[in-house]
Amino acid sequence: MNIVVLVKLVPDLVEELNIDPSGAALDMSWLRLIINExxxxxxxxxxxxxxxxxxxxxxxxxxxxxxDEVLFTAAAKGADRLIKLSGDASAGSAQVFVAANxxxxxxxxxxxxxxxxxxLVLTGVQANNDLDGPLGPTLAECLGMPYVGYISGVTVSxxxxxxxxxxxxxxxxxxxxxxxxxxxxxxAEQPPRYVAVSKVRMVxxxxxxxxxxxxxLDPSGGPAVGRMFQPEAAVHAEMITGxxxxxxxxxxxxxxxxxxx
Amino acid sequence: xxxxxxxxxxxxxxxxxxxxxxxxAAAGExxxxxxxxxIAVLLGNKAEGLAGNFAxxxxxxxxxxALADFTxxxxxxxxxxxxxEKQPRAxxxxxxxxxxxxxxxxxxxxxxxxxxxxxxxxxxxKFVSQICGGKIMAEGDLPSPTALVTMVPGGYKPEAGQxxxxxxxxxxxxxxxxxxxxxxxxxxxxxxxDVDIAKEPLLIAVGRGxxxxxxxxxxxxxxxxxxxxxxxxxxxxxxxxxxxSRLVGKSGKHVKPKVYLAMGISGAPxxxxxxxxxxxxxxxxxxxxxxxxxxxxFGTEIDLFDLIDPLIAKVRAAKGG
Numbered sequence: 001m002n003i004v005v006l007v008k009l010v011p012d013l014v015e016e017l018n019i020d021p022s023g024a025a026l027d028m029s030w031l032r033l034i035i036n037e038x039x040x041x042x043x044x045x046x047x048x049x050x051x052x053x054x055x056x057x058x059x060x061x062x063x064x065x066x067x068d069e070v071l072f073t074a075a076a077k078g079a080d081r082l083i084k085l086s087g088d089a090s091a092g093s094a095q096v097f098v099a100a101n102x103x104x105x106x107x108x109x110x111x112x113x114x115x116x117x118x119x120l121v122l123t124g125v126q127a128n129n130d131l132d133g134p135l136g137p138t139l140a141e142c143l144g145m146p147y148v149g150y151i152s153g154v155t156v157s158x159x160x161x162x163x164x165x166x167x168x169x170x171x172x173x174x175x176x177x178x179x180x181x182x183x184x185x186x187x188a189e190q191p192p193r194y195v196a197v198s199k200v201r202m203v204x205x206x207x208x209x210x211x212x213x214x215x216x217l218d219p220s221g222g223p224a225v226g227r228m229f230q231p232e233a234a235v236h237a238e239m240i241t242g243x244x245x246x247x248x249x250x251x252x253x254x255x256x257x258x259x260x261x
Numbered sequence: 262x263x264x265x266x267x268x269x270x271x272x273x274x275x276x277x278x279x280x281x282x283x284x285x286a287a288a289g290e291x292x293x294x295x296x297x298x299x300i301a302v303l304l305g306n307k308a309e310g311l312a313g314n315f316a317x318x319x320x321x322x323x324x325x326x327a328l329a330d331f332t333x334x335x336x337x338x339x340x341x342x343x344x345x346e347k348q349p350r351a352x353x354x355x356x357x358x359x360x361x362x363x364x365x366x367x368x369x370x371x372x373x374x375x376x377x378x379x380x381x382x383x384x385x386x387k388f389v390s391q392i393c394g395g396k397i398m399a400e401g402d403l404p405s406p407t408a409l410v411t412m413v414p415g416g417y418k419p420e421a422g423q424x425x426x427x428x429x430x431x432x433x434x435x436x437x438x439x440x441x442x443x444x445x446x447x448x449x450x451x452x453x454x455d456v457d458i459a460k461e462p463l464l465i466a467v468g469r470g471x472x473x474x475x476x477x478x479x480x481x482x483x484x485x486x487x488x489x490x491x492x493x494x495x496x497x498x499x500x501x502x503x504x505x506s507r508l509v510g511k512s513g514k515h516v517k518p519k520v521y522l523a524m525g526i527s528g529a530p531x532x533x534x535x536x537x538x539x540x541x542x543x544x545x546x547x548x549x550x551x552x553x554x555x556x557x558x559f560g561t562e563i564d565l566f567d568l569i570d571p572l573i574a575k576v577r578a579a580k581g582g
């Protein structure tokens with residue numbers, strides 16, 4: 001079983017987000033990037049499949065600031081092979097992908113992933129900066145593979161996967177998908193495992209990141225953004241300030257007024 | 262090539278999803294700006310009965326045994342044929358477990374542009390999408406020639422997508438639904454929870470800000486003092502800290518309590534859409550820019566770990582007094 005996990009880095013939403021001077025894009029200069037949390041679940045699911053049924057797990061990621069650590073962390077968890085997609089070095093390789101849309105990323109990654117001849121490709125079902133659809137189904141069509149997303153459980157047998165697809169209200173559909181296929185992971189069957197920094201450091205000494213040069217990015221199919229802005233809600237919560245005791249007093253009176261106390 | 266706006270209706274086991282009506286309402290607004298007719302596209306098998314209240318000029322009904330239940334492969338193939346033949350100005354999908362599974366593939370296959378997470382359309386037909394957990398909005402011209410758009414709820418009321426007058430229904434032949442690679446094996450019913458959070462009048466909800474499993478007990482203590490029930494957002498459920506039956510959000514329950522006390526919940530769109538029917542939302546979050554404050558009636562930036570002990574004490578005192 002040859003499993004490929006496609007990972008991208010996204011803005012850390014805990015940090016302050018700003019619009020750049022063009023007014024049509026996020027200001028990337030101070031933006032902290034972290035692994036897309038759903039991709040973290042995709043890595044976990046891949047490692048779980050390997051532990052259950054054997055095989056090889058390859059992580060593919062476009063180059064971003066901080067991506068090496070993400071790749072080594074995956075290796076420390078049990079990934080066998082790490083591949084980094086590098087962009088046009090003259091443009092500042094790590095800057096190329098951070099502004100790329102998913103159509104461009106999918107086409108660039110499909111070229112690399114095709115060569116790996118995977119049986120199964122896992123990736124996060126969505127990412128917080130998707131504006132042209134999620135990466136997974138875009139990639140699947142580039143690879144000519146079927147796609148099923150919103151997956152929270154995967155079993156492999158006899159050339160097909162059985163995937164648990166989530167619908168609203170807690171309903172699950174068990175989908176059978178012919179391999180090779182791409183699955184968009186919502187949640188791994190268990191929370192992504194913790195791996196100690198010391199173990200990642202050790203892996204860094206032995207594991208190697210293979211670099212592949214990406215073709216020129218083709219973003220066609222993604223929309224052009226004319227303006228980005230922070231939403232100003234028509235209404236904002238009435239803010240309660242003061243000491244913990246004062247805030248607690250106020251909340252108690254709100255609870256009473258609302259009829260729950 | 263036409264100016265028509267197609268809406269791909271989402272339905273599951275005989276039930277039309279609310280997002281379908283939201284999209285019909287959005288299409289109605291969009292058609293006022295750019296012209297064209299609102300046309301509902303219904304895929305199914307013996308499902309024409311679902312179309313009676315669509316606010317659309319026409320329903321194009323694609324009937325085929327392979328479309329009886331949603332599978333990405335069959336839907337995508339059926340829609341690819343329809344869209345390339347009719348060439349509408351826009352096709353709206355839900356940004357959901359159904360729509361998001363097929364819109365991207367269609368974009369690549371047909372070479373058509375795709376906009377995701379669209380919340381509303383401007384009077385001039387511009388799309389407005391929400392990204393970064395609802396913290397950033399992106400606006401742009403509706404791309405040409407046929408814009409594929411996935412819609413999130415929140416911009417339009419479902420009622421605005423309903424009509425008392427049944428639209429005309431046209432049944433279309435579907436070809437090419439062979440050699441399918443995805444099939445539905447079975448549905449698995451939601452696990453019967455200890456409580457149905459959709460029916461509870463008081464919910465104490467915890468999110469990523471609760472930080473660790475041990476802290477869930479603090480929420481349990483507060484819930485017990487008040488007579489409420491603890492529920493959570495996706496990160497908390499995925500960590501296994503609360504049962505799946507307690508998940509509030511897009512793939513969990515939609516709730517409508519008298520009071521929804523959100524502790525350490527940012528209010529990402531997937532969560533927000535499931536709580537907007539609550540009577541009173543109260544948010545406790547140290548991030549002043551958390552989108553939860555835009556839907557909450559009351560909020561505080563105080564650290565929930567400083568607040569919770571005095572709050573429990575005062576609730577107990579109020580109950581005893």
